[in-house]
Amino acid sequence: MSAEIHQLFAPRTFVRIYRMPERxxxxxxxxxxxxxxxxxxxxxxxxxxxGRAPLVAFIRGKxxxxxxxxxxVIGDHPDFTFTIKPGQQFEPSPAEERKP
Structure with missing residues (x-):
């Protein structure tokens, strides 16, 4: 199966992005x-x-x-609920850390 077809049928999660207040x-x-x-x-x-890395890169490009x-970032899947803070380096999600 080609990568494009795989992406069409890959399991997805719905995410919402919120800008946090300054204080x-x-x-x-x-x-x-x-x-x-x-x-x-x-x-x-x-x-x-x-995983999170492409999602964070996508958000940073908006x-x-x-x-x-x-x-x-609030996702319906628990691994996709996290914050993006100024200067923060990307950290893998718990699921990504468990991958061999």
């Missing part, structure tokens, strides 16, 4: 919490078998991406 809440949130705003900047499907901002 998060400090201290405790007793009494119901403190609202903060996350901006939803993108959503799409990602191929699970490719027009909304700024290296000075933080992003929260």
């Amino acid at each position: 998060l809440i400090e201290g405790y949130c007793f009494g119901g919490g403190v609202p903060i705003t996350f901006t939803n900047v993108d959503w799409f499907e990602a191929i699970i078998a490719e 027009t909304y991406y700024s290296p000075s901002e933080s992003y929260l």
